[in-house]
Amino acid sequence: MATELPAAIELRHRAHADPRASGDEEDTAALVVEALGAGEGVQVAKTGRAVLLPGSAGGPAVALRSELDALPVTERTGVAWASQSDLMHACGHDVHLAALVAVCRSAVEIGVPKPILALLQPREETSPSGAFDVVGSGVLAEHDVDAVIGAHVQPRLTQGVVSAAPGPVNASTDEFEVIVHGQGGHAGYPHLLRDPILALSQVVVSLQQLASRRIDPIFGAVCSIGRIQAGAAANVVPNHASAFGSLRLMRAADRDVALDALAEIVQGTAKAHGCTAELRISPCEPVLHNDPGLATRAQAWLARTPRIDVDTEFRSFGADDFAHYCGATRGLMMFVGLGDSAGAPSLHDERFLPQDTAVGLVANALIAGYLAAMES
Known part of the structure; x- marks a missing residue:
């Protein structure tokens, strides 16, 4: 050769x-x-x-x-x-x-x-x-x-x-989009609003427990956020905020558990902040x-x-x-x-x-x- x-x-x-x-x-x-x-x-x-x-x-x-x-x-x-x-x-x-x-x-x-x-x-x-x-x-x-x-x-x-x-030897991957819907308005009157950026920020933080607390650590999981999109001005709270990420797993049997937990975290966290949320899943590759x-x-x-x-x-x-x-x-x-x-x-x-x-x-x-x- x-x-x-x-x-x-x-x-x-x-x-x-x-x-x-x-x-x-x-x-x-x-x-x-x-x-x-x-x-x-x-x-x-x-x-x-x-x-x-x-x-x-x-x-x-x-x-x-x-x-x-x-x-x-x-x-x-x-x-x-x-x-x-x-x-x-x-x-x-x-x-x-x-x-x-x-x-x-x-x-x-x-x-x-x-x-x-x-x-x-x-x-x-x-x-x-x-x-x-x-x-x-x-x-x-x-x-x-x-x-x-x-x-x-x-x-x-x-x-x-x-x-x-x-x-x-390589993980499965599902890409996902989270869209949080709130009530936007003037940044100086937060008590009159339902801030989707605050809610989405908590969603992103809470998603980190998906890998550490929901999946057997022997097999592992990775949930990463790669893009966040919201608003157009510093003094205006928007009506919507979005995050885009990927969920990776080393065992196919964990996928349904992880996706259910993902939906639970997204919906529950948004609700706790007076907002609603959509979760869109795009399956990509298997293990x-x-x-x-x-x-x-x-x-x-x-x-x-x-x-x-x-x-x-x-x-x-x-x-x-x-x-x-x-x-x-x-x-x-x-x-x-x-x-x-x-x-x-x-x-x-x-x-x-x-x-x-x-x-x-x-x-x-x-x-x-x-x-x-x-x-x-």
Whole structure:
């Protein structure tokens, strides 16, 4: 595979310099398909592609998945190949795509027994997700895919560490909107009003007990508010105030409990302040469960790979639509360490920029996943 890495890194730079938004990835897909050199494949999820590389023994295929889309982030890395638009590959998808190309081109060169389905997936960063549509398209069944393998860069792991943990490794996520309705008016006469901002502020504070007091701490939960919207003037209390957030869980059985508690806190807190409230839920991704057999066998292959240390426990309350593949067939998502140093840019940061060496590390993780699937 080493001979393919220079061209793969060049591809990474090209994709990084010219990113595309979720739902507008045709150009990126075409760039990667051209680099694969294995035909046009088929269109999936509107802007994605699936390209089949035959295996000498035939039989069920192993899908290797990489994501096409970038984020609405203005880049601040300063490299010569930085994006000049208001989009950025700030989640490592450019690295994943390059690694997939290196693996697939090597597989064609040396020949492999099981077919590989190169899955270039759109819309990982938005909802409804691209993975959900890929599964719904029937392309996995059409190519008799019995395992889907993915690998994601992770700055919270030390460089050279690859995690292949069995069971739940990424949280489910539901996004929600809270709208508190009150009685606005002059800020100098609060006794005549029903202040929706005060009520919403208490809702936000009270929601923090959802994770700490309603869900078993062994499994955990995260309830975060990312945006608050209210009013237009300092001396006017508005009639409405809104908050937007996400609820994340590591166990599917906790979802109904958490959503009931969310509604109870919102409605009860608003009522205590003389207001009413609406709660709107937008389901996004399920819990991502790694197949235990795939994870265990991948650990063994990773342990044989030079300059890679194996982690078997890393889990994240981030969410990934890869979870939909795990609900359709066997799935394995691995995490590839970039260096857990204090102050290092995180995923989705405007300064986030994995070193080019990450392409080889992600490629080795994909190979270990393929070999694990082939063994079974």
